[in-house]
Amino acid sequence: MIPAAFDYRRADGLDDVLAALATDAPVTLLAGGQSLLPLLKLRLAEVGTLLDIGRIPELHGVRVRDEGGIAIGATTTWNEILEDPLVAAHAPLLRQVVAGIGDVQVRNRGTIGGSVAHADPAADIVPALLALDATIALRSATSRRAGPADGFFRGPFETVRRSDELIVEIRIPALPAGAGGAWEAVSQPASGWSIAAAAAVLAVSDGRISHARVALGGAGECGVRAKAVEAALVDRPATPETLTAAASAATEGIAVQGDLHADAAYRTSVARVVVRRALEAARARAAG
């Protein structure tokens, strides 16, 4: 379908974007367009002006942070993340997730900041960011703030970002020494979107699990930490029995959603399977 008429403008720089967001004018940010343009074409959304933020150097690329870990600029595309040596060295889990997002065209255009802002309940990057203890950094014309990914996502397509704020970067801290991470998903065959997906990061010390982060995507109203699973892992022996028992709590405290592809009971069962597989793979990669 043809979208309703709108204006298009390429932003002159970061200050231009922040100034535009500070006004009452109906400005919508355009990053890779891989979520927004389908919405416009289906006329599920209408915009006044599309402000293209795709060519602002400060929002782009991957850097090492002085505090440790890496920061990924909001307009860095999936393919740039896949090819970046810093991501490969510091956050191999991200590469594993990003490699499975969409197809090559989607990965060439789609950006990490766009996916985080859009907050699709099945967005693959969200559980990975939760398991990696990522931080989302935001700027407005008058403020800067950064907060944990855990708490940023409030529901389907809803985050704590204010309308005058721009996501500027996503920060991934250094993992505990020897930690292993893994990603597992069961996808809807036609679209490739996850029915349920799990990201896990485990560290093991003296045969016991010393650090556990587990998160689910696709199952609930938004990506969410599986805190009951984490609680069933920490300080326990890093054995297959522990992992299997913990995975059975995958959806505890999570309102599992059903749709025409998978009802809530099936999604619950898939969630347990992907969590168990992710835990097993993360354990195999963790030292100790």
Ligand SMILES: Cc1cc2nc3c(=O)[nH]c(=O)nc-3n(C[C@H](O)[C@H](O)[C@H](O)COP(=O)(O)OP(=O)(O)OC[C@H]3O[C@@H](n4cnc5c(N)ncnc54)[C@H](O)[C@@H]3O)c2cc1C
């Ligand atoms: C065919 C197809 C298959 C796909 N498959 C998958 C998949 O398997 N897994 C998956 O996770 N995703 C998938 N996607 C979605 C894809 O990952 C998109 O890249 C992502 O959802 C949005 O990123 P974008 O840069 O295109 O954002 P856009 O579409 O440009 O923007 C999305 C929203 O975020 C806002 N926004 C963008 N950047 C910022 C910012 N820096 N600060 C504040 N707000 C901002 C925009 O205003 C808009 O509201 C698929 C998309 C398509 C078209």
